[in-house]
Amino acid sequence: STNEKLEYIKSKIGTFPDFPKKGIVFRDIFTALRDPTACRYLKEVLVQEVKQRYPNAEIIVGLESRGFLFNLLIATELGIGCAPVRKKGKLPGDLISVEYVLEYGKDIFEMQANAIKPGQKVIIVDDLLATGGSLKAAIELVRKAGGDVIGGIVVMELKDLRGRDKIDCDVHTLIKY
Ligand code: PRP
Ligand code: ADE
């Protein structure tokens, strides 16, 4: 079942106290991705949830870098395209940018101005929702680019940080801490 798959994935996620700073409990998706069964279950559950929740999605946006593990994977299964939100200085062409803060720092996110067609229905994917700063910034970028954000999906959510409170669209989480 989906719950059994999620329990299995959760059992493979790495936990690193005091990384990258004292007081942060780092949840490491890459530890789980060493396990082929966890990879398969992650793909199956993500694709199933996105198909069910956002059947009218037209493009999926992934957040650099851990979101990139999932955006192409989901896009190919849904038969839609994908686009990146990247950290400053990596993308060519006309850009839209936004500064943001996250659990352990701050940075600038950028997106190509023409990555999204006006009114296109967009979903956003990332590995983890902590303070919500990254996802909120990505939503802002997609909207500035003219997209209609219909929802987001993350593998993990750190509930105590209440990142969800910053997000004004539907967000689905597979695993909560
Ligand atoms: C991590 C994580 C999320 C973000 C969540 O990314 O992958 O994208 O932080 O934090 P927030 O909800 O507090 O904004 P990070 O910027 O560390 O970079 P990476 O994905 O390139 O490893
Ligand atoms: N990004 C922000 N907070 C994080 C955490 N606690 N673990 C992994 N990635 C994160």
Ligand code: MG
């Ligand atoms: Mg990230």
